[in-house]
Amino acid sequence: xxxxxxxxxxxxGYPPPGGxxxxxxxxxxxxxxxxxxxxxxxxxxxxxxxxxxNLIGEHTDYSGGFVMPAAIDFSxxxxxxxxxxxxFLAHSVNFNQHVDQPxxxxxxxxxxxxxxxPAGVLWALRERGIxxxxxxxxxxxxxxxxxxxxxxxxxxxxxxxxxxLGTLNITLPLTEIALLCQRAENAFVGANVGIMxxxxxxxxxxxxxxxxxxxxxxxxxxxxxxxxxIVICNSMVKHTxxxxxxxxxxxxxxxxxxxxxxxxxxxxxxxxxxxxADLEKWGSEMSPQSLRRCRHVITEDDRVLAAVEAFKAHDxxxxxQLMHAAQLSFRDDFEASCPEIDLLVDLAEKQPGCxxxxxxxxxxxxxxxxxxxxxxxxxxxxxxxTGYFNATGITADxxxxxxxxxxxxxxxx
Ligand code: GLA
Numbered sequence: 001x002x003x004x005x006x007x008x009x010x011x012x013g014y015p016p017p018g019g020x021x022x023x024x025x026x027x028x029x030x031x032x033x034x035x036x037x038x039x040x041x042x043x044x045x046x047x048x049x050x051x052x053x054n055l056i057g058e059h060t061d062y063s064g065g066f067v068m069p070a071a072i073d074f075s076x077x078x079x080x081x082x083x084x085x086x087x088f089l090a091h092s093v094n095f096n097q098h099v100d101q102p103x104x105x106x107x108x109x110x111x112x113x114x115x116x117x118p119a120g121v122l123w124a125l126r127e128r129g130i131x132x133x134x135x136x137x138x139x140x141x142x143x144x145x146x147x148x149x150x151x152x153x154x155x156x157x158x159x160x161x162x163x164x165l166g167t168l169n170i171t172l173p174l175t176e177i178a179l180l181c182q183r184a185e186n187a188f189v190g191a192n193v194g195i196m197x198x199x200x201x202x203x204x205x206x207x208x209x210x211x212x213x214x215x216x217x218x219x220x221x222x223x224x225x226x227x228x229x230i231v232i233c234n235s236m237v238k239h240t241x242x243x244x245x246x247x248x249x250x251x252x253x254x255x256x257x258x259x260x261x262x263x264x265x266x267x268x269x270x271x272x273x274x275x276x277a278d279l280e281k282w283g284s285e286m287s288p289q290s291l292r293r294c295r296h297v298i299t300e301d302d303r304v305l306a307a308v309e310a311f312k313a314h315d316x317x318x319x320x321q322l323m324h325a326a327q328l329s330f331r332d333d334f335e336a337s338c339p340e341i342d343l344l345v346d347l348a349e350k351q352p353g354c355x356x357x358x359x360x361x362x363x364x365x366x367x368x369x370x371x372x373x374x375x376x377x378x379x380x381x382x383x384x385x386t387g388y389f390n391a392t393g394i395t396a397d398x399x400x401x402x403x404x405x406x407x408x409x410x411x412x413x
Pocket of ligand 1: 054057058059060061062151193194195196197361362363
């Protein structure tokens, strides 16, 4: 079934004439500023926020656990100028769409489209008592692949928050900005996501992964060994985190299991506090799904802590084994992988120089993250493209990314 569907994509051709662009071209900050000026007759400032890839630690960030993402060199740019008429105007270059909404009524104007991300941030800032009521004009463009598990949504949110706060000359701690953006996504957009994406997009650092303790909202940088490359393979299977995707369901199943453990051990505030021994004792009182979701989260926390140590020791083989175990747990216990992703992981693990591969992000499609020896990366990319296309008929987008800095204002010439 799955192969017969994907074979329809054969018309995409392999390889396309002229080879593969590394990523789609987008406006430079100066070009975006020009476009903004032409659209709104106002000189803007421009802000940038990256996407992210998660090396290990999936679905642990809403149970007080550990994650290890990195910001990547794909980004959202937001050009912004203040208004005086209480309206929120935004133009998306990617979607070629304009929006014009009253700031006082953002909630009522929710549209279930891309505009909910910047509008949600304005709403969250307003709820936080920040004076956004005069309004803003935004021009938004990005090259973070959409619905691919690389946090295009959080990238738009954080770029918007930086842009609005910068325009109002307000400085907030990065943690608070991340929490505000998460609130926008939870309460305004309706996706019950954790804090990982917004946090790393605020705090990312070039050439480093970021180990985040999501209970205390603290982080440590983990330098990525220079001998290794992060290769991201996009299965081209889209996922969604808002209602309709499996994210909220998985979270609810996990929380149902947590409540059972809490009845026996009230000191368990979040799954981070629980152990496999707890699951052995009381797991039979849970639904089989809840038991598996909880087991994934509890074991995944241990894997992240072990992965940090492996990175510190430059033990990439060990790091890769942990990625492998994480993928099996994600596939079998969390049940949020899909056949295309499993195939990409299998293919990757057979390639010389690949230390580890796993699905990255919320699940149900999207991308795999692969740690590959630098001198094997080019051959790896070609082998993955050919192998995936031959098996599915799908032409995967494959990116070799560098870990990047977090959100910032972009100086204009
Ligand atoms: C999405 C969410 C994150 C996190 C991951 C899964 O990216 O936005 O908060 O839960 O899924 O690890």
